[in-house]
Each structure stands twice: as C-alpha cells, then as structure tokens.
Amino acid sequence: MGILRKPRARRAWYQGFGALAINAWLPNWLSGQIFQGKVKGVCVPVLNCYSCPSALGACPIGAMQTFFAGLRFNLSVAEKKFGLYVIGLLGVVGSVVGRMPCGWLCPFGFLQELMHKIPTPKLRVPRFFSYFRYVFLAALVVALPLLIVDEMGFGQTWFCKWVCPAGTLEAGIPLVLLNEGLRGLVGFMYYWKVGLLVLFLGWMTVSRRPFCRAVCPLGAILGLFNKGSLFRMGVDDEKCTLCNKCRKDCPVDIKIYESANSPDCVRCLKCVDSCKYGAVSYEFLGKHEVSEDVRVKTPA
Amino acid sequence: MKRRLPWLLLTFFLGLMIAGLLLGEYKMVLEKAVTVCLDCIGIG
Numbered sequence: 001m002g003i004l005r006k007p008r009a010r011r012a013w014y015q016g017f018g019a020l021a022i023n024a025w026l027p028n029w030l031s032g033q034i035f036q037g038k039v040k041g042v043c044v045p046v047l048n049c050y051s052c053p054s055a056l057g058a059c060p061i062g063a064m065q066t067f068f069a070g071l072r073f074n075l076s077v078a079e080k081k082f083g084l085y086v087i088g089l090l091g092v093v094g095s096v097v098g099r100m101p102c103g104w105l106c107p108f109g110f111l112q113e114l115m116h117k118i119p120t121p122k123l124r125v126p127r128f129f130s131y132f133r134y135v136f137l138a139a140l141v142v143a144l145p146l147l148i149v150d151e152m153g154f155g156q157t158w159f160c161k162w163v164c165p166a167g168t169l170e171a172g173i174p175l176v177l178l179n180e181g182l183r184g185l186v187g188f189m190y191y192w193k194v195g196l197l198v199l200f201l202g203w204m205t206v207s208r209r210p211f212c213r214a215v216c217p218l219g220a221i222l223g224l225f226n227k228g229s230l231f232r233m234g235v236d237d238e239k240c241t242l243c244n245k246c247r248k249d250c251p252v253d254i255k256i257y258e259s260a261n262s263p264d265c266v267r268c269l270k271c272v273d274s275c276k277y278g279a280v281s282y283e284f285l286g287k288h289e290v291s292e293d294v295r296v297k298t299p300a
Numbered sequence: 301m302k303r304r305l306p307w308l309l310l311t312f313f314l315g316l317m318i319a320g321l322l323l324g325e326y327k328m329v330l331e332k333a334v335t336v337c338l339d340c341i342g343i344g
Contacts, residue, residue: 082323086329193342
C-alpha cells in the first residue's frame with residue numbers, strides 16, 4: 001500500500017491547506033498590517049512573500065537575496081552572516097523530498113494549476129524555457145545582489161524587486177489597497193510589477209505552471225535535488241509503452257519516462273495514477289508504490 | 301544497494317543550517333520578514 005495513495009487523490013486539498021497554513025494570520029487582511037511573530041524567522045519551503053499580510057513564515061528566496069545583498073557590508077564590518085541557514089534549510093528539504101513542496105504546498109503553484117483550468121486554447125512551454133529559471137537564480141538572486149552595491153556595500157533584492165509576481169499578488173496589491181500611506185508611493189515600479197503579474201496570470205491560463213518551469217528560482221534550487229533525494233521516482237522501461245498518458249496529465253508537462261527524477265518534476269505523483277501499465281513508481285525510506293497494472297486484471 | 305548520496309546531502313545541509321543558526325542568521329531573517337518589504341510590493 002502506498003503511503004501517498006490517499007493524499008494523492010486529494011492533492012488539491014493539500015495545496016489549499018498549505019496555502020492557508022502558510023498564510024494563517026487572517027485578521028491582518030482587515031488591518032493591512034503584516035504578521036510580526038517570532039516564528040516568521042522560519043523560512044517556508046515555497047515561494048510565499050513574507051510581506052503578505054497573513055504570512056507566518058519567511059520567503060526563502062527573499063531571505064537568500066537579503067543575505068547576498070548584505071554580504072559585502074557584513075564582511076566589511078566582520079559580521080559573519082553568509083546565508084547558511086537559508087541554504088542549509090533548502091538543502092535539507094531538497095535532500096529529503098526534492099521538489100515535492102512545489103507540487104503539494106506552494107500557493108503560487110496551486111494558483112497556476114487553478115488558472116490553467118480556465119477553458120482557453122492551450123500552449124506548450126518550450127522545453128528550453130526550463131533553463132531560464134537557472135538564469136533568474138544565478139543572475140537576480142545571487143550575482144546582482146552581490147555585485148551591484150551602494151557606497152555602504154548594500155545590494156538589492158533584484159528578483160523581488162523586478163520580477164516576483166507572487167509578491168505583487170500576495171503583498172503588493174493587498175497592502176496598497178489596505179494602506180493609504182502606501183498608495184501615495186505607487187509609481188513606475190508598482191505598475192511594472194502589476195503588469196508582469198497580469199502577463200503571468202494570462203500565461204497560466206494557457207500553459208501549465210509556466211512560472212514554476214521558466215522562472216521560479218526556488219524550483220530551480222529544489223529541482224537540483226530531485227536526482228539525489230531520499231524520495232525517488234522510478235519508471236520501469238519494460239512496462240512503459242510510451243503511450244504518453246503520464247505527460248498529458250502532468251502539471252509540468254514532462255516525459256517522466258525519459259527522466260524519472262527530472263529537475264522539472266514537482267512530484268505531484270499524478271503519473272503514478274495515470275499509468276495503466278504499472279510502469280511508474282516512487283520510493284521513500286523503504287516504502288514503495290508502483291502504479292496499478294490494469295493488464296493484470298483484464299488480460300487480453 | 302543502499303543509496304548514500306541523499307544521506308550525505310542531508311547531513312551536509314543540516315550542518316550548514318545549524319551553523320547558520322549558531323551565527324545568528326535566524327534573527328537576520330526575522331528582522332527582514334517582520335518589516336514590509338518595499339521591493340517585494342513594488343514600491344522600493
């Protein structure tokens with residue numbers, strides 16, 4: 001019996017619960033303040049803006065950029081703050097389950113899956129777009145915050161500032177609507193970010209989880225662990241008929257039979273249910289589940 | 301055959317995380333997280 005058989009049938013509930021649990025301080029949606037409890041120093045393993053009024057935890061990508069942006073100043077005053085906590089925490093999550101939080105907990109991933117249900121013509125995201133998320137990670141999360149600094153030695157959080165549509169949706173729009181003081185500060189940057197969010201929302205309706213696949217730097221980091229994590233996907237080449245049913249059902253449109261632990265895979269495990277030939281499996285700490293082979297029940 | 305790589309990775313990154321906590325990085329994340337991030341909301 002697979003440990004994830006029942007949860008898998010209710011993945012959308014887990015995604016909804018994850019979004020709510022990570023953003024549980026709901027009274028702040030009325031006051032326009034952000035949650036300020038001590039637990040907020042804990043990074044969540046998903047892209048969730050810490051300036052969302054109800055966010056209980058910190059965004060790991062925002063926190064990582066903050067460390068890189070402050071690194072040169074901190075070194076100049078002999079402060080030993082390298083971002084090891086955030087890198088270590090993401091590494092721990094990645095080594096255990098790889099990119100699974102993207103498929104089960106991420107509010108922005110969930111939003112993309114919901115938007116894709118809107119009936120519109122659908123477009124595939126070209127496979128080479130997957131490489132762009134490493135460019136976003138290397139350039140906007142690491143290099144630019146480290147390299148472009150002011151006279152004090154402080155850099156900027158480039159990804160948050162110029163790209164992150166999750167921040168605009170979860171924090172930018174609600175905080176500006178709820179705070180008169182912030183409304184007076186709205187300018188070009190705000191409209192740029194809202195415009196980008198609108199573009200992403202449109203892209204989500206026609207393509208499957210495009211932000212996760214082409215942009216998300218957190219997905220890029222966690223995806224690197226997919227091949228080396230305790231949780232493993234597997235495909236039995238002898239049973240696989242290349243029918244492509246798994247790809248049709250996959251929220252990130254991958255061919256799992258080509259690379260079972262692809263960095264693109266968000267480990268939602270839909271393919272385990274999709275495969276009718278018993279070819280797809282997963283393994284975690286000695287527990288193992290193989291998709292059901294219908295041919296065993298209905299011999300030709 | 302038992303796979304060692306995940307356990308090695310887990311140990312290494314757990315060590316990094318603990319080192320970061322010992323260096324007081326949690327406090328730095330907390331300080332950032334409890335302040336409205338103007339960059340994130342498009343006002344910075």
